[in-house]
Amino acid sequence: MDHPPERRAGVADADLTGTTALVTGSTSGIGRGAALALGRLGADVVAHGRDADAGAELVDELVDVGSDARFVRADFADVDAVRDLADETRETTAELDLLVNNAGGFFREARLTDLGVEYTFHVNHLAPYLLTNELLDHLAPGARVVTTASEAHRSVTLDPDAVTSIGGYSGWTAYQRSKLANVQFAFELARRLNDRGSAVTSNALHPGAIPGSGFTRFLPTPLSQGAKLLEAVPGVTSVKDGAAALVFLAVSDRVDDVSGRYFSKQRQAEPSRAARDHEAQRQLWERSAGLLGIDEPLGQAGVAEGTR
Numbered sequence: 001m002d003h004p005p006e007r008r009a010g011v012a013d014a015d016l017t018g019t020t021a022l023v024t025g026s027t028s029g030i031g032r033g034a035a036l037a038l039g040r041l042g043a044d045v046v047a048h049g050r051d052a053d054a055g056a057e058l059v060d061e062l063v064d065v066g067s068d069a070r071f072v073r074a075d076f077a078d079v080d081a082v083r084d085l086a087d088e089t090r091e092t093t094a095e096l097d098l099l100v101n102n103a104g105g106f107f108r109e110a111r112l113t114d115l116g117v118e119y120t121f122h123v124n125h126l127a128p129y130l131l132t133n134e135l136l137d138h139l140a141p142g143a144r145v146v147t148t149a150s151e152a153h154r155s156v157t158l159d160p161d162a163v164t165s166i167g168g169y170s171g172w173t174a175y176q177r178s179k180l181a182n183v184q185f186a187f188e189l190a191r192r193l194n195d196r197g198s199a200v201t202s203n204a205l206h207p208g209a210i211p212g213s214g215f216t217r218f219l220p221t222p223l224s225q226g227a228k229l230l231e232a233v234p235g236v237t238s239v240k241d242g243a244a245a246l247v248f249l250a251v252s253d254r255v256d257d258v259s260g261r262y263f264s265k266q267r268q269a270e271p272s273r274a275a276r277d278h279e280a281q282r283q284l285w286e287r288s289a290g291l292l293g294i295d296e297p298l299g300q301a302g303v304a305e306g307t308r
């Protein structure tokens with residue numbers, strides 16, 4: 001049956017009127033599906049991506065369902081663009097009830113960003129790390145931060161000191177490491193928020209393996225189109241299922257007070273040992289600040305400023 005994500009997440013009766021969500025990577029795939037579901041439930045939505053036409057189309061659809069929606073274009077490989085996205089979100093919304101860190105992808109070619117950081121790590125981890133920390137003081141009490149990771153995070157470790165090198169690059173390994181970073185980031189954020197008495201929660205999820213999303217865009221066109229056809233095959237995780245996993249963590253009262261957890265679709269799951277390693281989480285957090293040349297967020301200094 002073709003139920004929308006909010007129904008698949010068991011939250012079709014939720015009323016999000018008066019709340020605001022920023023969904024990164026909502027021009028396509030599961031982010032788009034989640035943004036529309038949140039809009040239908042009454043949330044105002046800040047949509048994000050790089051494709052301005054897709055962004056405008058999404059905003060039209062959101063406005064049609066009554067959402068006060070806007071699109072902000074930002075390339076996540078560009079530090080200034082991420083800061084501008086945070087600024088624009090702050091300027092155009094009273095506060096954020098929901099931050100969905102979902103933008104990301106698989107990138108086949110080895111390259112460094114202008115910051116001198118491996119591209120996949122930068123786009124998939126460093127950008128949401130910066131965005132989240134830029135928006136900490138804009139999060140409503142009890143806001144939720146949801147980060148799209150992946151089961152692909154398993155079977156790798158991450159040396160945050162090695163992310164400025166692309167020697168021996170493998171696109172898949174880089175993707176795996178960036179998704180491990182997503183889980184470690186979500187957990188470290190949860191702990192630092194909790195330590196400061198903040199009611200803001202932070203969780204990570206695997207949305208399912210979803211051939212019908214835009215995720216396969218790195219493949220040659222016939223293969224990418226072929227993957228999309230699988231969307232219709234019974235038993236295959238659909239874009240709506242993946243969007244539902246995001247919507248579940250973003251909205252369901254079953255996860256109201258849950259923070260620092262990893263979900264596989266809509267079920268809590270244990271992530272890899274490396275993902276659970278506190279020391280690795282702390283090192284990633286500190287090294288990420290170092291790469292960006294910023295003070296460590298939610299560190300010893302500036303505590304009161306960053307949380308409520």
Ligand SMILES: NC(=O)c1ccc[n+]([C@@H]2O[C@H](COP(=O)([O-])OP(=O)(O)OC[C@H]3O[C@@H](n4cnc5c(N)ncnc54)[C@H](OP(=O)(O)O)[C@@H]3O)[C@@H](O)[C@H]2O)c1
Pocket residue numbers: 024025026027028029030031048049050051052054074075076077102103104105106123148149150151206207208209210211213214215216217
């Ligand atoms: N599909 C799967 O099987 C699967 C499995 C596990 C996890 N995930 C994760 O799910 C998330 C969403 O992916 P999806 O499957 O929905 O794929 P998708 O349809 O390709 O969506 C990816 C979104 O991220 C945005 N994005 C990509 N690179 C960007 C960049 N450099 N700067 C700014 N935005 C960028 C895209 O925006 P533009 O197109 O406008 O650039 C798009 O809105 C990703 O984090 C992915 O790693 C997917």
